[in-house]
Amino acid sequence: MRVLVLLGAPGAGKGTQAHILARHLGLPRVATGDLFRAAVREGTPLGTAAQAYMERGELVPDEITVGMLLERLAADDAARGAILDGFPRTRSQAAALDRALAERGAAVEAALYVDVPADELLARLSGRWLCEAAGHTYHETAYPPRVPGICDVDGSRLVQRDDDRPEVVRARLEKQLGALAEVVEHYRAAGILQAVDGRRPIAAVTNDLLDSIEPVPYWRTHP
Ligand code: AMP
Secondary structure, X not given: OEXXXXXXXXXXXXXXXXXXXXXXXXXXXXXXXXXXXXXXXXXXXXXXXXXXXXXXXXXXXXXXXXXXXXXXXXXXXXXXXXXXXOOOXXXXXXHHHHHHHHHOOOOEEEEEEEEOOHHHHHHHHOOEEEEOOOOOEEEOOOEOOOOOOEOOOOOOEEEOOHHHOXXXXXXXXXXXXXXXXXXXXXXXXXXXXXXXXXXXXXXXXHHHHHHHHOOOOHHHHOO
């Protein structure tokens, strides 16, 4: 089982890289934020429990989050592994993931950290749009869709999330940067952290990430 964790602050480009890596490596991308949003849309008990935290830009408690993630990892399409996007967000989630994988004789292969400084994150987040169907991400200036308001990949409508509003972004960043630093430390201590400079162009970041986990350079298979 090949489990890769993608780490990065909101707006670091982590979601974009998760989509690219998932396609390239043939693994499902498992994003806890997407799972929560789907649960809210469907009005499940889990969605109801998570909604208030999400609207406040706060982390959903571990009791809810960890169970949901582990259930998703038990699905058939994740038997070979997964790219985790948005999990773990706290040191205790990281420890819970380690324990759950150890029970299956597995472990996180690498934690890929897309590193972007805080001031750049704030600037980036103000222009972020996502597609309704699958959460593909765009940016008004840095990464616009070919047709304004429409997803290049699946043609669905682009929307701005409530929690991407500036005052929510600032609150969310402050809270999450602290937790992120702890998760980064967790994997650094385990010797499996791979940090890349997230200020470079998308393809360059992808190349660096793939170089850090497999010997064949991305450009050799994607000329
Ligand atoms: P995201 O799409 O990853 O930004 O997640 C959106 C929201 O879902 C977050 O602001 C949190 O409220 C919640 N969420 C997503 N992943 C987690 C997680 N690993 N732990 C706690 N809350 C999470």
